[in-house]
Amino acid sequence: MSPQTTCKANQFRCGNGRCILWKFKCNGNYDCDDESDEADCDECSAGYFKCNDGLCIQNRFKCDGDDDCGNGSDEANCTTCKPRQFQCANGKCILGKLRCDGDNNCGDESDETNCVRCATGNFQCNNQWCIRDSYKCDGYDDCGDGSDEANCATCKANQFRCGNGHCILGKLKCDGIFNCDDDSDETNCVNCSGGHFQCGNGTCILDKYRCDGVNNCEDKSDESNCASCRDGQFLCGNRRCILKKFKCDGDDDCGDGSDEAKCGKFVVRSGPY
Numbered sequence: 001m002s003p004q005t006t007c008k009a010n011q012f013r014c015g016n017g018r019c020i021l022w023k024f025k026c027n028g029n030y031d032c033d034d035e036s037d038e039a040d041c042d043e044c045s046a047g048y049f050k051c052n053d054g055l056c057i058q059n060r061f062k063c064d065g066d067d068d069c070g071n072g073s074d075e076a077n078c079t080t081c082k083p084r085q086f087q088c089a090n091g092k093c094i095l096g097k098l099r100c101d102g103d104n105n106c107g108d109e110s111d112e113t114n115c116v117r118c119a120t121g122n123f124q125c126n127n128q129w130c131i132r133d134s135y136k137c138d139g140y141d142d143c144g145d146g147s148d149e150a151n152c153a154t155c156k157a158n159q160f161r162c163g164n165g166h167c168i169l170g171k172l173k174c175d176g177i178f179n180c181d182d183d184s185d186e187t188n189c190v191n192c193s194g195g196h197f198q199c200g201n202g203t204c205i206l207d208k209y210r211c212d213g214v215n216n217c218e219d220k221s222d223e224s225n226c227a228s229c230r231d232g233q234f235l236c237g238n239r240r241c242i243l244k245k246f247k248c249d250g251d252d253d254c255g256d257g258s259d260e261a262k263c264g265k266f267v268v269r270s271g272p273y
Helices: none
Strands: 011-013 019-021 048-050 056-058 085-087 093-095 122-124 130-132 159-161 167-169 196-198 204-206 233-235 241-243
Touching: none
Parallel strands: none
Antiparallel strands: 011 019, 048 056, 085 093, 122 130, 159 167, 196 204, 233 241
């Protein structure tokens, strides 16, 4: 049927100009090539369920474990799921075989928690989640508790082995960010990568943290020998930068006492000691 300018009284005009019988409007089937006959349905025909976006699907597809609406609304708020289905914490129904298969089928990960035993080809995390075996020791914390990256005998060629046995991607070594839980990826760096500053203890930090008034290196080397400090900071006599709020606060934050010199009055610190 070719596109028509107007349709007959007993017909519905699709968005692309085609005409279909009105009885096919909102019947749960896409009779228009552009699917416009199933959009903006105020009411669906008898025997059909209305999705959140106005799409109509047959009632038998409601709570069947498949996302027939495309937005999950046909699988939400299911009082009970059908036999051989699993009910997610959010009320969604999924096929039972998808339970503990390593994929987040529920959308809230409830199908992958409290798994007594993971399916074949999957790894069980310490938090009882299931992930695919291929994600074990791949440099990413897929479990969320780091257990998939712990006790790795060896890491892959493109990975770095942390001091605690975890594996991370090699490119994260000496990148200025602590990716290993024990910070071992930022120690003993011969040279830091571009855009990074090497601390006196060998740690790498991002250049933007140099002379920012915060002790990012932990040995204060990032705040030493600063030619000038940023707005909101005080330049100590030893060329360190500290935040101005630490000036005349009663503590020697500079390390040479210069932040507590020439203070108009003694500062009495309040709070617990």
